[in-house]
Amino acid sequence: MRSLRKIGLAGLIAFVAMGAAIRGTVAEGAQDGAGAANYSALVPRLVGDYAVPAARDLEARLGVLRDRIADLCQAPGTGTAADAAARAFDAAFAETVAAHGRLFVLRFGALAEDTRLERLAFVPDRRGVVRRQVTRLLADPDPAATDAASLRDKSVALQGLSALEWIAYDADGSVVLEDNDAGRAFRCAYAGAIAARMVGLAGEVAEAYRAPAGQTAMLLAPGPGNALAQDPHAAAGFVFQQIVTSISLLSDQVLAPVLEEGPPAARAARAPFARSHHALLHLRASLRGIGTALRTAGFAKMDADADWIGDTLAFETNNAVAALEVLPSDLASVLADPEQRASLAYVALVLDGLERTVGGELAGHLGFQGGFNALDGD
Known part of the structure; x- marks a missing residue:
């Protein structure tokens, strides 16, 4: 089973430079037989038509969530008004979790730099880093955590949706951010700082994709002097493999640990956003995101012989999402529940199949070198 390893831009560039990056001979069946030129539109489409709108959507959802936090924290601790504010907060949190799921599957460019992925949400978190750090913070409140600017300098595990979930929800999925106890003032101020910080961060991601610099710019402007991508084929292969890595992450680090033996509550707690009862929502959104991202870029359309893979991806993804929705x-x-657990096991099988089909067969049709996975290692 793989575990998450943070790989910085320098490490990835070095990997490419050593010849183990995602490159290879262009598939003979590529449309028009025009070689690398056929790949030049893939990354721009993925960035412009998927990454930017997805980041803008997350920014908008976070703005609503920030407002719902303010409403909830201004409501009395109990009563009809408090209940309504809690429901509104939970709805906004759910929409934000889904928006995050659609975006984080990209894992390249603006998202992969400056620990933005971890700052938006520290997931998956098998070792319980968020729980430990947030619990310590609540036990010994630090005023710096209530300011969005100073919060940025703290641990990434204290900054994102995962931290907000831990302080806003009880273990049974009920909203407790507004509970009228001695810690309410700090919790609310901290929650407000998290939301404000994330609104700015999502806007930063969207702008970094729209007006690219760093890794995004390198992928959009491949060339002989580009250490990350010397041609459009290499650039397309790089972003393709990051999406394949997301399939592996969902399979190996989200579903597999949940389906292991053990008490149901303990196993459920391993999944991102299980505390708020939005784990399956995040998984559904991530599955949809993977399918939409690959379709938007047009990977399966590059080779007539691979067109069936696009149809298979859509069919299997839709089936998995439908199984999760019920x-x-x-x-x-x-x-x-054995029957319901079997449905979840079916989704795990779908993910395993998608990893082989997309990361194996489609990669082969496109001439992308397989074998590199950012989740491999310790």
């Missing part, structure tokens, strides 16, 4: 939101209850 399950209750409480992941622990899903795991406790």
Whole structure:
């Protein structure tokens, strides 16, 4: 089983420079037989038509979430108004979790730099880093955590949606951010700082994709002097492999640990956003994001012989999403029910199949070198 390893831009560039990056002979069946020129539109389409809108959507959802936090924290601790504010907050949090799922599957360019992926949400978190760090912060409140600017200098595990979930929800999925106790003032100020920080960060990601610099710029302007991508084929292969890595992450680090033996509640807690009962929502959004990103870029359309792969991807993804949609939101209850757990196991099989089909067969049709996975290692 793979575990997440953070790989910086310099490490990736070095990997490419050593000849182990995603390159290879262009597939003979590529449309028009025009070689690398056929690949020049893939990355621009993926960035302009998917990454930028997805980041803007997350920014907008986070703006609503920030407002719902303010409403919730201004409401009385109990009563009709508090209940309504809690429901509104939960709805906004759910929409934000889904927007995050659609974006984070890209894992390249603006998202991969400056620990933006981890700052938006520290997922997956098998070792419980968020729980430990947030618990310590609540036990010994630091005023710096209540300011969005100074929060940026703290651990990435204290900054994103994962941290907000931990302070806003109880273990049973109920909203407790507004609970009228001694810690309410700090929790609310901290939650507001997290939301404000994330609004700015999502806007930063969107702008970095729209007016590219760093890794995004290198992928959009491949050439002989470009250490990351010397031609459009290499650039397309790089971003393709990051999406394949997302399939591996969902399979190996999200679903596989949940489906292991053990008490249902303990296994459910391993999944991102299980505390708020939005784990399956995030998984559905991520699956849709993978399918939409690959379709938007047009990878399966590059080779007539690979066109069936695009159809298979859509079919299998839709089936997996449909299987998830009928399950209750409480992941622990899903795991406790043999029939429902079987549905989740089916989704895991779909992910395994997609990893082989996309990362194996489609990569072969496109002439992308396989074998590199950012999740490999320790």
